[in-house]
Amino acid sequence: MFQRLISLEWKSFFRSASLGKSLGLKILMGFLALYFVTIFLFFGVGLYPIIKEYFPEEDPLLFVNNYVLVWLLAELAYRFLLQTLPVLDIKPFMVMPIKKRKLINFVLVKSIFSFFNFLPLLIIIPFGIFNLYKQTHPDISIIAWMIALTFLTLSVNYANFIIKKRFTENLKALIPVLVLIIALFLLDYFDIFKVGLWFGSALDQIIESPYLAVIPVLLFIGLFKWNQKNLEGKFYLDASLKEQTKNADTKEFLWTKKFGDIAPYLQQDLKLIWRNKRPKTTIYMSFLLLGYGMFFYPQDSYQNMPWFFVFVGVFITGIFMINFGQFIPAWDAKYYSLIMSQNIPLKKYLTAKAALMTFSVIILVILATPYVYFGWNIFFLNIVCAIYNIGINIPLLLYAGSFNRKSIDLDKSPFMNYQGTGATQWLVSIPLMVVPVLFFWLFNKYVSYESGMIFLLSLGILGMFFRASAINFISQVYKRNKYSMLEGFRQKGD
Amino acid sequence: MITATNLTKVYKGSTVLNIDHLDIPEGQSFGLVGNNGAGKTTFFSLLLDLIQPTTGNIFNNEITVNQSEEWKPFTSSFIDESFLIGYLTPEEYFYFIGELRQQNKADVDVLLEKFEEFFNGEILNKRKYLRDFSKGNQKKVGIVAALIGNPKVVILDEPFANLDPTTQIRLKKTIKELTATRDTTILISSHDLIHITEVCERIVLLNHGLVEKDLITSAATLQELEAYFSKDEFVEQS
Numbered sequence: 001m002f003q004r005l006i007s008l009e010w011k012s013f014f015r016s017a018s019l020g021k022s023l024g025l026k027i028l029m030g031f032l033a034l035y036f037v038t039i040f041l042f043f044g045v046g047l048y049p050i051i052k053e054y055f056p057e058e059d060p061l062l063f064v065n066n067y068v069l070v071w072l073l074a075e076l077a078y079r080f081l082l083q084t085l086p087v088l089d090i091k092p093f094m095v096m097p098i099k100k101r102k103l104i105n106f107v108l109v110k111s112i113f114s115f116f117n118f119l120p121l122l123i124i125i126p127f128g129i130f131n132l133y134k135q136t137h138p139d140i141s142i143i144a145w146m147i148a149l150t151f152l153t154l155s156v157n158y159a160n161f162i163i164k165k166r167f168t169e170n171l172k173a174l175i176p177v178l179v180l181i182i183a184l185f186l187l188d189y190f191d192i193f194k195v196g197l198w199f200g201s202a203l204d205q206i207i208e209s210p211y212l213a214v215i216p217v218l219l220f221i222g223l224f225k226w227n228q229k230n231l232e233g234k235f236y237l238d239a240s241l242k243e244q245t246k247n248a249d250t251k252e253f254l255w256t257k258k259f260g261d262i263a264p265y266l267q268q269d270l271k272l273i274w275r276n277k278r279p280k281t282t283i284y285m286s287f288l289l290l291g292y293g294m295f296f297y298p299q300d301s302y303q304n305m306p307w308f309f310v311f312v313g314v315f316i317t318g319i320f321m322i323n324f325g326q327f328i329p330a331w332d333a334k335y336y337s338l339i340m341s342q343n344i345p346l347k348k349y350l351t352a353k354a355a356l357m358t359f360s361v362i363i364l365v366i367l368a369t370p371y372v373y374f375g376w377n378i379f380f381l382n383i384v385c386a387i388y389n390i391g392i393n394i395p396l397l398l399y400a401g402s403f404n405r406k407s408i409d410l411d412k413s414p415f416m417n418y419q420g421t422g423a424t425q426w427l428v429s430i431p432l433m434v435v436p437v438l439f440f441w442l443f444n445k446y447v448s449y450e451s452g453m454i455f456l457l458s459l460g461i462l463g464m465f466f467r468a469s470a471i472n473f474i475s476q477v478y479k480r481n482k483y484s485m486l487e488g489f490r491q492k493g494d
Numbered sequence: 495m496i497t498a499t500n501l502t503k504v505y506k507g508s509t510v511l512n513i514d515h516l517d518i519p520e521g522q523s524f525g526l527v528g529n530n531g532a533g534k535t536t537f538f539s540l541l542l543d544l545i546q547p548t549t550g551n552i553f554n555n556e557i558t559v560n561q562s563e564e565w566k567p568f569t570s571s572f573i574d575e576s577f578l579i580g581y582l583t584p585e586e587y588f589y590f591i592g593e594l595r596q597q598n599k600a601d602v603d604v605l606l607e608k609f610e611e612f613f614n615g616e617i618l619n620k621r622k623y624l625r626d627f628s629k630g631n632q633k634k635v636g637i638v639a640a641l642i643g644n645p646k647v648v649i650l651d652e653p654f655a656n657l658d659p660t661t662q663i664r665l666k667k668t669i670k671e672l673t674a675t676r677d678t679t680i681l682i683s684s685h686d687l688i689h690i691t692e693v694c695e696r697i698v699l700l701n702h703g704l705v706e707k708d709l710i711t712s713a714a715t716l717q718e719l720e721a722y723f724s725k726d727e728f729v730e731q732s
Binding site: 250263264267268271272275276334335336337338340341342343344345410482483486487490 | 595
């Protein structure tokens, strides 16, 4: 049975409509994976010598034990953000003569082969082998330790599923957990109660008495069973339907009426953003990334390279514009045939999208005013960047949108979500960010800081003047690409 | 009202639609029948300029549909769920379509009132998004939305499928009323031969992309169609 399920998975991967199209993305992800593998492997191999070098009198294995808890928590955190829940479309199997337990086990076992479980092994195994080779402890103890740590990371794997199931719908419920972790961290920091050391000494016991390695194994089995039970309870069609009984939100956004004939489109877009998870999250992310400047403005090392502040300025005032704009019109992919056959002139459609992005830039640049604390030059530069965004980058993003062919599932979280991402999204980021930085760098280097600002400012203003004709031109491109867009959007899958 | 000339659509070497000449006069209720893959949806998609013809043209009120967008203000359609916006409530969807067709809220409300019976109390004021409605109820919304703003051409792809019997009967009544005044040209496709012979004054039968029959509906039409579809050729295939 497992074999058959595996062959189905295999087919679903290779027969997915967009496999060929997203090959570039897959290769990129492959490189990224290779990069992490290399780093982890180097760290795993180098760990023993490094500890010997800097802490010669410590026993490396016992030393590492003290940091295992921190590592596990970090692992849980990045898994929570990045790892997706293992899924299997159960609907076709529900009425077939297959035991539920078997399907659930398949899903759960499948998740063991996740890349996230593979990475820690790259540290545990080389480090363990080093210890075996150096004869730091009895062989059996070290092997028991390796087993214990492997099962601890696997336990994190399953603990993450439980946490994710419970909290993704309701992020507020996470607050007590975070408070607890911060409290433990503070207790540790002020030497009141050393959780890390306590956990470390618990792990040290495994070295003393190797049979204790059975505890992490039991923990793993327990979590596995818990997941099994969780999933078994959800093995009904109405389990997924139940969540949808929420009352519909009927905000009208009547204030958009002021904007005349693009008002219905603006209302439409606001509802789109407000009622769907993925676009809604981009709003939260925009506010969060406003703080991006804090990484750069206070540091002296960046003061001599003001061109970098152009990048920061374009980024923080344009983050919503970029996140939203790069997927125009894929946001409307599900009903693109309606958009194309209804009485919707493309020009108005695009003008409304441009207006929405313009608002976002204005709001973000206003929210960014506190950065004036780091100097007026930064304050003015941010305004210039905002105007550049409005004048140049918005039409640019709209133009790039005409190359979008991939539909977007509005209800999925945007974290590590590459659905709808194609070469367009990567290519457009170059003119978006690099061009203004380059211009500014040239002017700043050969003329002055002010001249660079004035140049970007005039480009932005020029762009605003020609927006109408730019949109005219872009709508022609959309019209030309209409059929291939419609065809692309009709295909499902990522 | 609608004229197709020399119209063909070829997908990867196989011709899915090939219509020499088809003329649909204004105010006609036009029915399209044929087995799966006969080219019904392809024809409607071409008419709405959602796909490009391989050769030939379609004119909607003398406007070439793939060259100008001027046909959009007087043409409305419901082909499938991709014509619905899932995250809107039915009311919002109707008002949105209304705004696109220069109808204010009051105009739309007047129209919706007429369809109260059709909705059977399952659509309005439910505080539910369209994506959470059943297929049949979604279809009701799509059909009614296609009638907003007094369109001169209405295109409905398989409007009877997924509807409950009561609604099917009400839909037939609606279509008949619509064509009674001879202002609206209505194009529908269906697998239900009884329904379509009842509401359409003309029926075109497509088979593998070709116009096989072009009939003015009479008492004998239903029998003729049934005889055609129960031919051995089809029995063997299925």
